Amino acid sequence: MPTISYRDAVGKAIQDSMRDDPRLMVIGQNIAGYTLKPLAEEFGESRIRDTSISESAMVGMAVGAAMKGWKALVMIAYADIASVGHKAIVQSAAKIHYLTRGRLQCPVVIRLPIARFRGHGPMGNEVAASWFYNVPNLNIAMPGSADEAYWNFREALQRPTPTLFFEDRSIHTRTSEISASNPGGKARLTRSGNRLTIIGAGRTAALAEDVADTLAKQRYRDAVEVVSLGFIKPLDKETILSSTKKTGRALIVQDEPPWGGYAPYIRCLLDELPSGTLAATPRIISGVDEFLPYWDERPFLPSLESMMSAAQEVMS
Amino acid sequence: MDSKQLTARSHERSGIAWRLYIEMLVTRLFEEACVRWEHEGKMSAQVFPSRGQEAVAVGSCLAMEKGDTVIPSFRTRGAMMAMGISIAEQLREIMHSPLAAGDSRDAPHHSSWPDRGVMPGSTMIGGHLAMAAGLALAMQLDGQGAVSLAFFGDGTLGSGDLHETMHIAGSWSLPLILVCENNGWEMATPWQKVRKHRELVPYAEPFGFATRRVDGNDPWDVYHSARWARATALAGQPAFLDCITFRTGTYSSHFGETRPGIERELTEWERRDPLKRMAEWLIGSGVTSAAELERVRQEEEKRLVESFNQVLAEVKGN
Numbered sequence: 001m002p003t004i005s006y007r008d009a010v011g012k013a014i015q016d017s018m019r020d021d022p023r024l025m026v027i028g029q030n031i032a033g034y035t036l037k038p039l040a041e042e043f044g045e046s047r048i049r050d051t052s053i054s055e056s057a058m059v060g061m062a063v064g065a066a067m068k069g070w071k072a073l074v075m076i077a078y079a080d081i082a083s084v085g086h087k088a089i090v091q092s093a094a095k096i097h098y099l100t101r102g103r104l105q106c107p108v109v110i111r112l113p114i115a116r117f118r119g120h121g122p123m124g125n126e127v128a129a130s131w132f133y134n135v136p137n138l139n140i141a142m143p144g145s146a147d148e149a150y151w152n153f154r155e156a157l158q159r160p161t162p163t164l165f166f167e168d169r170s171i172h173t174r175t176s177e178i179s180a181s182n183p184g185g186k187a188r189l190t191r192s193g194n195r196l197t198i199i200g201a202g203r204t205a206a207l208a209e210d211v212a213d214t215l216a217k218q219r220y221r222d223a224v225e226v227v228s229l230g231f232i233k234p235l236d237k238e239t240i241l242s243s244t245k246k247t248g249r250a251l252i253v254q255d256e257p258p259w260g261g262y263a264p265y266i267r268c269l270l271d272e273l274p275s276g277t278l279a280a281t282p283r284i285i286s287g288v289d290e291f292l293p294y295w296d297e298r299p300f301l302p303s304l305e306s307m308m309s310a311a312q313e314v315m316s
Numbered sequence: 317m318d319s320k321q322l323t324a325r326s327h328e329r330s331g332i333a334w335r336l337y338i339e340m341l342v343t344r345l346f347e348e349a350c351v352r353w354e355h356e357g358k359m360s361a362q363v364f365p366s367r368g369q370e371a372v373a374v375g376s377c378l379a380m381e382k383g384d385t386v387i388p389s390f391r392t393r394g395a396m397m398a399m400g401i402s403i404a405e406q407l408r409e410i411m412h413s414p415l416a417a418g419d420s421r422d423a424p425h426h427s428s429w430p431d432r433g434v435m436p437g438s439t440m441i442g443g444h445l446a447m448a449a450g451l452a453l454a455m456q457l458d459g460q461g462a463v464s465l466a467f468f469g470d471g472t473l474g475s476g477d478l479h480e481t482m483h484i485a486g487s488w489s490l491p492l493i494l495v496c497e498n499n500g501w502e503m504a505t506p507w508q509k510v511r512k513h514r515e516l517v518p519y520a521e522p523f524g525f526a527t528r529r530v531d532g533n534d535p536w537d538v539y540h541s542a543r544w545a546r547a548t549a550l551a552g553q554p555a556f557l558d559c560i561t562f563r564t565g566t567y568s569s570h571f572g573e574t575r576p577g578i579e580r581e582l583t584e585w586e587r588r589d590p591l592k593r594m595a596e597w598l599i600g601s602g603v604t605s606a607a608e609l610e611r612v613r614q615e616e617e618k619r620l621v622e623s624f625n626q627v628l629a630e631v632k633g634n
Binding site: 023049052054057061064066067068069070087088092095096098099101103104 | 426439
């Protein structure tokens with residue numbers, strides 16, 4: 001099977017979903033004539049709909065359409081703008097299934113591209129996933145590869161409750177094959193090893209692969225296993241625990257500050273293992289607890305170098 | 317109120333005139349009973365009585381047809397009545413009967429029966445209007461020939477979602493009807509303190525809505541306006557009904573009266589009470605008599621108590 005870029009995998013996922021379901025619509029800004037022009041040509045502008053800059057109403061309308069059995073993809077320009085739609089995401093989209101005791105479903109995907117490293121400054125370089133981590137019934141996907149991007153998207157539209165789809169633009173050009181079937185919400189072992197498990201999502205999962213590959217060329221052949229989470233909520237605890245029990249060591253990497261999110265949660269999960277299960281105390285690498293500057297975000301975030309040195313320390 | 321337009325059917329008990337009266341009556345009796353039951357410790361729900369405003373919810377919903385949807389606000393109990401949700405079904409949600417369709421998860425004024433057109437509008441104020449627009453969008457795309465209606469109070473003018481929704485719905489010509497219960501107060505704040513115009517038509521018109529100022533205390537005006545709004549929305553222009561009214565009851569069973577110095581207005585609006593006006597219309601048209609209406613009131617009171625006892629038995633597992 002040919003390889004495909006992360007960016008194209010998202011596009012293919014949208015296209016294939018549109019072909020499979022005539023009652024799936026996309027709403028967003030600058031899409032019909034620009035970002036999704038080929039899809040508008042194929043499916044028409046009644047299903048690929050340009051809206052005004054009204055993110056709160058866009059999400060609310062997707063929820064309303066879902067009440068009549070439609071599925072919807074809401075295209076938010078970048079992840080920071082989740083703040084504008086927060087009310088609609090948390091109070092409208094996430095709660096409908098609960099409030100109606102499942103009589104209504106909400107298969108709505110809210111696409112939130114992570115736009116850091118592109119000079120947007122502190123209004124455009126947030127990940128924003130951890131802002132939503134304590135909202136029940138809200139699925140959160142943060143794919144780390146083209147394959148994951150494709151299947152996380154397809155999976156999200158099958159779920160009865162909404163999904164925040166954090167597409168990491170910094171890995172848009174990375175390529176992979178698309179696997180033949182939907183693995184559901186399962187995490188992926190993208191590298192296999194026996195001395196350390198690195199757990200990440202989005203950019204940090206991709207970086208973890210680079211760490212494993214780089215270390216393999218040094219004296220750590222077959223040492224580093226990588227768990228790419230894909231869905232960071234709900235979490236595939238089984239894969240996390242089985243890999244960590246096997247390697248005995250865990251490094252959890254999160255592209256946001258450490259106060260909330262999957263990293264501290266997974267750290268707690270691992271801390272609950274019986275004493276002596278692991279060979280070393282699990283460790284978190286996260287972003288600093290600070291906003292990120294326009295001129296360069298990198299010094300304040302996990303990097304290949306910081307992950308490499310942490311990995312070596314944990315394995316030593 | 318133009319009685320000349322009415323057909324003979326309107327005079328029958330199954331007709332619109334009778335239903336306008338009876339649904340408003342039952343709404344008022346039910347809300348009064350809920351406040352009483354709450355104060356007596358028989359139920360714990362906070363009640364937001366729609367006293368004086370019943371015509372807005374009842375008149376609008378009776379103008380809807382099968383396949384249309386309605387999103388109530390928190391002071392439109394009459395919408396549930398007019399959409400055919402029984403007292404027992406509503407009480408099940410309030411009292412958490414094991415038979416409650418929604419398992420009493422949502423606050424009782426937001427209880428929903430989606431398969432019967434009563435949709436959940438439970439979100440932050442104004443957010444439900446976007447959901448109503450989404451319902452309308454689905455109806456438009458499906459070519460269903462149905463409309464989506466949502467209620468809101470005039471205080472919702474301050475919510476960004478109202479403006480975002482009107483902005484998009486006007487542009488997309490959605491089959492959407494927005495019905496404002498314009499009672500001039502945001503809980504304890506009179507409209508003059510927080511907006512420029514009492515009427516909301518000037519705010520809605522530029523977004524591309526067909527607008528109409530409605531006497532919210534005249535059940536016939538509300539009903540005919542909602543029929544016009546439905547036809548307009550289906551013809552390709554969303555509609556906005558600005559129903560001028562006044563709350564003659566308390567803010568809620570918990571907060572009581574929140575508006576100091578309104579005695580003169582209360583007296584004036586009591587004279588325009590929609591239930592009283594509808595009773596006068598029915599009697600004046602020879603449909604019924606004062607004595608018969610009194611008998612109907614007693615019957616409905618009795619049925620309320622029967623429903624309450626039935627649901628209480630369900631709750632107790634009898």
